Amino acid sequence: MLQPAAVTDTLTAFAESKLAALDAQSLLRRLQPTRREDGLWVERGGRRLLSFSCNDYLNLSHHPAVKAAAVAAIEAHGAGAGASRLVTGDHPLLAALEARLALLKGTEAACLFGSGYLANTGLIPTLVGPEDVVFVDALAHSCIWAGARLSGAMVIAFEHNDVEDLARRMVEARPGARRALVATDGVFSMDGDLAPLQALSDLCAAHDAWLMTDDAHGVGVLGDGAGSAALAPDARIPLQMGTLSKALGSYGAYVCASGPVVDLLKSRARTLVYSTALPPASAAAALAALDVIETDPDLCGRPVRKARAFTRALNLPDAASPIVPILLGDAERALAAARALEDQGFLAVAIRPPTVPAGTARLRLAFTAGHSDEAVAELAGAVRRLLAA
Ligand SMILES: *Cc1c(COP(=O)(O)O)cnc(C)c1O
Numbered sequence: 001m002l003q004p005a006a007v008t009d010t011l012t013a014f015a016e017s018k019l020a021a022l023d024a025q026s027l028l029r030r031l032q033p034t035r036r037e038d039g040l041w042v043e044r045g046g047r048r049l050l051s052f053s054c055n056d057y058l059n060l061s062h063h064p065a066v067k068a069a070a071v072a073a074i075e076a077h078g079a080g081a082g083a084s085r086l087v088t089g090d091h092p093l094l095a096a097l098e099a100r101l102a103l104l105k106g107t108e109a110a111c112l113f114g115s116g117y118l119a120n121t122g123l124i125p126t127l128v129g130p131e132d133v134v135f136v137d138a139l140a141h142s143c144i145w146a147g148a149r150l151s152g153a154m155v156i157a158f159e160h161n162d163v164e165d166l167a168r169r170m171v172e173a174r175p176g177a178r179r180a181l182v183a184t185d186g187v188f189s190m191d192g193d194l195a196p197l198q199a200l201s202d203l204c205a206a207h208d209a210w211l212m213t214d215d216a217h218g219v220g221v222l223g224d225g226a227g228s229a230a231l232a233p234d235a236r237i238p239l240q241m242g243t244l245s246k247a248l249g250s251y252g253a254y255v256c257a258s259g260p261v262v263d264l265l266k267s268r269a270r271t272l273v274y275s276t277a278l279p280p281a282s283a284a285a286a287l288a289a290l291d292v293i294e295t296d297p298d299l300c301g302r303p304v305r306k307a308r309a310f311t312r313a314l315n316l317p318d319a320a321s322p323i324v325p326i327l328l329g330d331a332e333r334a335l336a337a338a339r340a341l342e343d344q345g346f347l348a349v350a351i352r353p354p355t356v357p358a359g360t361a362r363l364r365l366a367f368t369a370g371h372s373d374e375a376v377a378e379l380a381g382a383v384r385r386l387l388a389a
Contacts, residue, residue, distance in 0.1 A: 026331035027352055038062045039249075040370050042347055049347040050375055052365045057221050057303040057322050058293070059370040060249030066288045070250075073284035081277035085266070089277030097283045100290055101254045104219075104226055105240050109262035111255045112283070114275050116216050116243040117143040119253035122271030123241060125151040126264060127210065128181050133173055135166055137184040139191060141214055142355070144183045153181075160188075163199040170207050180209035186228035186242075187217035190356050190364055192307070192323030194218075194228055201235035212239035220247025221322055225293045225300040228321075247303075250285035252278040302369035306376050310367065313380035319367075325351075326363040326383060334361035337386050344382050 022028040035043040039059025042051045060066050073093065081089035098110040113119035124147030128134055134148040139160045148155045156173055159165040166182065174180055182204055184195045197213065204211040215227040219242040223230025229237050238261070244252040255265060266272060293300060307319035316324070328334045334350035341348045341363070351364045363383075367376070 026335060029352075036061070039368060044347065047342075047345075049342060049345055050371075050379075051347040052367065052371075052379060053347050053349040054368065055217065055246035055366055056249055057217075057247040057366065057368050058249065058289075058299055059368050060220075060247065060289045060292060063249065063289070063292055065292060066249050066285050069288035070281040070285040073281040077280040079281070080279050083277065084273060084275060085277040086273055091277065091280045091283070093280045093283040093287070094278065097287050098254070100287060102256055104290070105229070105256035106226075107240065107256040108259040109257065111257070111262045111265045111269075111272070112278055113253045113255070113269075113272055114278055115251065116141075116214070116241070116245065116253040117146070118271040118275060119241050119243075119255055120144050120147040120214065121150055122147070122269035123212070123239065123255050123265065124148050124153075124181065124183065126269045127151075127239075127261075128153040128179055132179040132181070135169060135173075135180065135182045135209070137161065137188075137195065139188050139357075140183060140185050141189055141216070144185070144214055148181075148183065161193065161196055163196055163203055166200070167203055167207075170203075170209065174207070180207065181212060181239075182209050183212045184214070185217070186213040186215035187222065187321045187323065189217055189323070190351055190362070191325055192217075192319060192321045194222075194231070194320050197229055197232040197235045197237065201232065201237060205236060210239060211237050212241065213237050215240060215242040216246055216253075217321060217323060218242065220289070220293060221300055221303050224297060244282065244286040244289075247300075248286045248289040250289060251282045252286065299369055303367050306367035306369070306371050306373075307365075309373065309376050310365070310380050313377060314384060322367045324365045324367070326365065326387070327360055328362055329359055331361040334363060337363055340386055341379075341382055346379055346382060348379075 039056050039062045042049050083089040094112050098112055101110040120143040128151050130152040132153040134153045134155050135158050136148050137160055138157045156169055158169050186195055201211055218228035222228045240256040242254055244250040303322035307322050307324050311319045328337055331352040338348055338350040348363045348365055352361045
């Protein structure tokens with residue numbers, strides 16, 4: 001006879017031993033209730049902190065027009081989509097947003113997904129399988145790796161941003177007619193640097209490989225809002241994924257591609273077919289965010305300008321995106337640095353393995369349009385003192 005209590009005991013004991021091991025390495029993570037008051041300030045543990053850790057680069061999650069669009073969509077269409085898009089969840093707002101994103105990216109079509117994680121784990125297995133090979137930049141986002149592994153294809157890492165290394169591996173690993181997909185972040189989420197999209201595009205064209213970029217941190221911020229691909233004007237990037245959840249202040253994600261590729265995704269991507277559609281309010285908020293960006297072209301460039309003021313103040317290499325990592329090495333040192341900044345009123349979350357490679361724990365600073373020049377200078381002073389200590 002089954003003994004539920006005994007089963008629970010081994011399960012709980014398993015969890016406890018895993019937690020103890022993580023804690024011993026300073027790798028235990030705890031959720032911290034955080035009230036975001038606007039695009040800049042948060043309240044945590046009874047204190048108000050100026051956030052340099054949100055990806056809300058244009059502070060649009062709290063923009064009056066964006067919030068009003070979401071509220072109006074909830075009033076008109078309800079709080080949830082009700083079903084998968086292929087059943088009854090395909091609200092017309094989704095098609096309107098897809099058309100808008102395709103225009104922004106210069107592609108024939110676009111396909112929305114519930115989130116960036118769902119987009120990458122849906123897209124990659126739709127296009128490649130066990131006969132194929134996926135080349136992934138060593139520092140690409142976790143959900144690109146998850147999608148690549150889920151596809152069953154051979155997965156090969158190439159050195160970060162190293163097009164020559166990729167070229168060598170392509171020749172070695174691709175005998176015969178194997179299809180090949182190359183996947184990379186456009187802006188690397190934990191390092192803030194940019195993929196060499198022009199060179200990657202040329203290499204992929206020469207080898208008939210399909211190039212996929214994840215522009216979660218580029219859209220709305222680089223290339224006048226069109227994203228990192230817009231900085232490489234001759235690049236041909238047939239698969240441009242990005243999210244609505246960062247600079248666009250909403251939630252959800254997209255893949256921009258040719259009409260047939262998008263049709264295939266809508267028919268076969270499991271994370272679209274078997275998952276409830278994005279709530280109409282999320283689409284309405286993203287559409288309103290795109291309106292704001294279009295009417296205020298100066299807005300998009302501001303986060304990178306703030307990041308650059310910070311890197312110049314510290315004599316670091318010029319920031320290429322709104323993300324600036326301060327590498328500290330071990331996890332305990334990164335946690336101590338985050339605590340020291342919190343004592344001075346800044347929220348700068350420590351990023352530890354496995355989010356980043358072992359030995360590269362860091363503070364990951366994210367600059368937004370609304371940060372004042374004074375606040376950026378104050379943060380630079382605080383970080384300088386920290387590094388000197
Ligand atoms: C945040 C992020 C994702 C995941 O997007 P969500 O919509 O938050 O699931 C995917 N790729 C990159 C590069 C990201 O930074």
